[in-house]
Amino acid sequence: MQYEAVIGLEVHAQLSTNTKIFCRCSTNFGSEPNSQTCPVCLGLPGSLPVLNKKAVEFAIKTGLALNSRIASYTRFARKNYFYPDLPKNYQISQYELPICEGGYIEISVDEKPKRINLTRIHLEEDAGKNIHDAKNPFSLVDLNRTGVPLMEIVSEPDIRTPQEASEYMKKLRTILRYIEVCDGNMEQGSLRCDANVSVRPVGQKEFGVKVELKNMNSFKYVEKALEYEIKRQIEILQDGGKIIQETRLFDANSSRTYSMRSKEEAHDYRYFPDPDLVPVIINDEMIQEIMSGLPELPDKKISRFITDYNLTNYDAEILASDKYLAGWFEEVVRCGVNPKTAANWIINELLKFLNEDDKTISDTPIKPQQLANLIRMIEKGVISGKIAKTVFHEMYQTGNEPDAIVTQKGLVQISDTETIQKTIDEILAANPKEVERYKNGETKLLGFFAGQVMKVTKGKANPQMVNEILKKRLS
Amino acid sequence: MKVSAEDVRYIAGLSRLELSDDEIQRMRTDLNDILLYIDKLNELNTTNVEPTSHVLDISNVFQEDIPSQSLDVDRALANAPDRQDSYFRVPKIIE
Numbered sequence: 001m002q003y004e005a006v007i008g009l010e011v012h013a014q015l016s017t018n019t020k021i022f023c024r025c026s027t028n029f030g031s032e033p034n035s036q037t038c039p040v041c042l043g044l045p046g047s048l049p050v051l052n053k054k055a056v057e058f059a060i061k062t063g064l065a066l067n068s069r070i071a072s073y074t075r076f077a078r079k080n081y082f083y084p085d086l087p088k089n090y091q092i093s094q095y096e097l098p099i100c101e102g103g104y105i106e107i108s109v110d111e112k113p114k115r116i117n118l119t120r121i122h123l124e125e126d127a128g129k130n131i132h133d134a135k136n137p138f139s140l141v142d143l144n145r146t147g148v149p150l151m152e153i154v155s156e157p158d159i160r161t162p163q164e165a166s167e168y169m170k171k172l173r174t175i176l177r178y179i180e181v182c183d184g185n186m187e188q189g190s191l192r193c194d195a196n197v198s199v200r201p202v203g204q205k206e207f208g209v210k211v212e213l214k215n216m217n218s219f220k221y222v223e224k225a226l227e228y229e230i231k232r233q234i235e236i237l238q239d240g241g242k243i244i245q246e247t248r249l250f251d252a253n254s255s256r257t258y259s260m261r262s263k264e265e266a267h268d269y270r271y272f273p274d275p276d277l278v279p280v281i282i283n284d285e286m287i288q289e290i291m292s293g294l295p296e297l298p299d300k301k302i303s304r305f306i307t308d309y310n311l312t313n314y315d316a317e318i319l320a321s322d323k324y325l326a327g328w329f330e331e332v333v334r335c336g337v338n339p340k341t342a343a344n345w346i347i348n349e350l351l352k353f354l355n356e357d358d359k360t361i362s363d364t365p366i367k368p369q370q371l372a373n374l375i376r377m378i379e380k381g382v383i384s385g386k387i388a389k390t391v392f393h394e395m396y397q398t399g400n401e402p403d404a405i406v407t408q409k410g411l412v413q414i415s416d417t418e419t420i421q422k423t424i425d426e427i428l429a430a431n432p433k434e435v436e437r438y439k440n441g442e443t444k445l446l447g448f449f450a451g452q453v454m455k456v457t458k459g460k461a462n463p464q465m466v467n468e469i470l471k472k473r474l475s
Numbered sequence: 476m477k478v479s480a481e482d483v484r485y486i487a488g489l490s491r492l493e494l495s496d497d498e499i500q501r502m503r504t505d506l507n508d509i510l511l512y513i514d515k516l517n518e519l520n521t522t523n524v525e526p527t528s529h530v531l532d533i534s535n536v537f538q539e540d541i542p543s544q545s546l547d548v549d550r551a552l553a554n555a556p557d558r559q560d561s562y563f564r565v566p567k568i569i570e
Contacts, residue, residue, distance in 0.1 A: 017540050018540050019542050019543075024538060024541065024543040025543075025545045026542045032561055033560070033561040033562050034551045034552060034562065034563070035547075035548050035551075035561070036545045037545055037546055038545050038546055039546075042546075042551060044554075050538045051536065051537050052537070052538060052540050053537035053538065053539060053540065054539075054540035055540075056537070075528060081489075082489065082490055082491050083568075084563070084568060131562070136567075137567055138557075138559070138565060139564075139565050139566070139568045140559055140563065140565075141562060141563040141564075141565055142562055142563075143551075143563070268489055270489075273528035273529070275528075275529060275530075277536075278529055278531065278533050278534050278535070278536050279528070279529060279534045280534060280535055281535055
């Protein structure tokens with residue numbers, strides 16, 4: 001029997017606010033444990049939460065970017081559970097009346113577009129961090145993260161393959177970074193993903209029993225965890241077994257999932273509206289104001305790059321994957337160079353260096369104008385394309401102007417016929433055997449001679465001229 | 476009674492409370508009284524009354540996203556029964 005997977009994702013995105021959602025403690029990452037707490041986030045009696053306006057604006061912004069309906073009336077609820085990372089013994093979250101409902105994200109797998117619908121987006125506070133060490137008979141708790149604003153983005157069970165799931169995550173991350181509501185740093189946990197997974201025979205309408213997967217903190221792990229889990233479930237069904245509804249954790253070392261707790265003993269959260277917080281009423285004016293601050297979104301940018309700059313879909317997708325990278329590229333183009341040439345330099349050279357150093361576009365010392373100048377030097381024949389790569393590497397390391405590097409290192413291209421001719425004659429004289437073989441029809445030796453010329457001139461000879469003169473001399 | 480001993484044990488379990496049999500009986504009676512009182516309230520006709528989730532008729536109380544001073548670590552940990560360095564120390568959490 002053929003089976004298909006049914007997957008829904010719950011993504012928790014940490015909002016890039018300066019302060020927590022219900023108090024004004026800093027959200028700074030990596031500070032001394034428990035140095036960013038106050039009576040509100042410690043859950044001390046008598047303290048009262050006050051909502052961070054920016055968190056609300058960020059959630060509305062996200063809803064608009066993801067095509068959701070923005071609620072005109074939204075409120076917070078208490079989700080009750082008892083755990084040391086949450087000192088109030090309830091998490092302030094949203095239950096009925098979330099801030100955004102519906103919406104969708106367009107993804108593309110193997111160039112086939114697919115729309116993944118969203119159920120809702122709601123705001124909630126993060127819990128603290130527990131540290132368990134096998135050697136320590138106690139657990140340690142850091143409450144700096146308690147109360148950091150999170151946005152939970154819940155998809156419909158529209159995803160069918162692990163690849164679709166990771167494309168969905170990537171697209172969501174790109175959009176959140178574009179609208180600057182979340183830094184998308186998966187290693188630091190700014191973007192966390194849980195998945196609900198079930199399998200069913202192809203053609204069956206009803207869903208199978210679902211398993212909740214946790215702890216997938218990279219795109220690769222999302223795919224691996226889902227692949228393993230889908231295979232595990234299908235094997236159980238094929239052996240005539242039953243799937244147990246449970247929560248499973250992904251272990252990156254073994255690439256397996258293992259049972260964490262079964263849902264039968266699951267928490268009973270007893271949600272109810274939080275009486276400490278007043279409702280939020282969102283009017284059209286607020287929505288319009290936030291809408292007017294939305295940047296051009298990735299899909300629009302990609303199609304504009306293809307139409308306006310004649311780029312391939314592949315190039316446009318890479319350049320538009322990050323708002324700042326896209327902006328950098330357009331700066332180069334604005335300096336008047338060919339967009340395709342600019343795209344090639346950025347994708348093949350700049351991004352290669354940045355990726356190797358695990359850096360992003362904002363870390364490069366090269367200015368867009370400097371890349372434009374370098375490209376112009378090639379177009380004018382001042383340097384060859386090959387030498388330009390050396391110059392570019394130097395620019396990447398020092399941030400120096402390309403013409404300064406060329407002058408300082410004496411890299412100006414030799415385009416003077418006499419000098420090239422002289423060099424060629426010397427090389428031909430030094431390699432009589434090869435000249436003989438060439439004349440007997442081994443024309444591929446032209447490459448050998450050209451290589452020798454480049455070696456002697458340290459790559460500075462104009463390659464086109466070298467080829468022309470070589471052919472003339474050898475005929 | 477509207478509340479069974481099992482209900483009380485379940486609710487206590489959710490709050491990690493351990494109750495003696497005596498306490499369970501007392502809770503049963505108390506909770507039963509509370510629910511009977513709710514039943515009394517339910518006798519009222521509320522057909523045309525909006526559900527109330529908040530008693531005050533106010534909305535949109537916000538603060539700007541500007542950090543203010545947090546407590547020092549020592550003050551934050553002052554009420555904790557146990558600490559280790561800058562951490563709260565709690566019995567080992569085993570899921």
